[in-house]
Amino acid sequence: MQLLVVCLGNICRSPMAEGALRRRLERAGLAHVRVDSAGTGDWHVGEPPDRRAIATAARHGVDISGLRARQLQAADYRRFDWLLCADLQNLRDVQARQPPDAGARIDLYTRWSGDAMAGGDGAIPDPYTGGEEHFEHVWSVVDAAAAAAVRRLRAAGTSSGRD
Known part of the structure; x- marks a missing residue:
């Protein structure tokens, strides 16, 4: 089973x-x-996560400082089982770029995970222009979705990856 979480930058x-x-799994x-x-988008390729994202994750015992931004590639549609999008615009963009030989399935991350806490359209709000409280809110959303994803994967047995 291979999962790719996709947002804007x-x-x-x-x-x-x-x-x-990763921590929940x-x-x-x-x-x-x-x-x-x-x-x-390609604006941040090669850069570490936003310092506020790093600090927020660290407050929750998760080190993401070693990650580096990369742009979605055509090969990702073949390499991963699921492309899990942060919001509806990302979902539309990922679907629009889907090559004809794609094997990956595409969905909103919160909808795919079965996260009952995700409200409205299931979007993970973009905290980039906000403050620390926005990053904390996003952490609560992504961590709840991660917990729901673990329940989904356990129920599915994670053998086929295409459930």
Whole structure:
């Protein structure tokens, strides 16, 4: 099973989601599930996550400082089982770029995980222009989605990756 979390620039939401999901998977004995993140845009390629994202994750015991932003590539549609998008615009962008030979399925991360806490359209809000409280809110959303993802993967047995 291979999961790719996708947001806009790959410096806030998706690296925080990647960190939360990795920690939850490891604690659940599901560390064999591969998790990565990417952005639809190329503005931050090669950069570490936003300092506020790093600080927020660190307050929750997760180190994402070693991650580096990368842009979604055509090969990702073949390499990963699921491309899990942060919001509806990312979902539309990822769907629009989907190559004809894509094997990955695409969904909103919170909807795919079955996170009952996600409200409204299931979007993970973009904290980039906000303050610390916005990053904390995003952490609560991505961590709840990570917990829900673990429940989903356990229920599915994670064998096929295409449930």
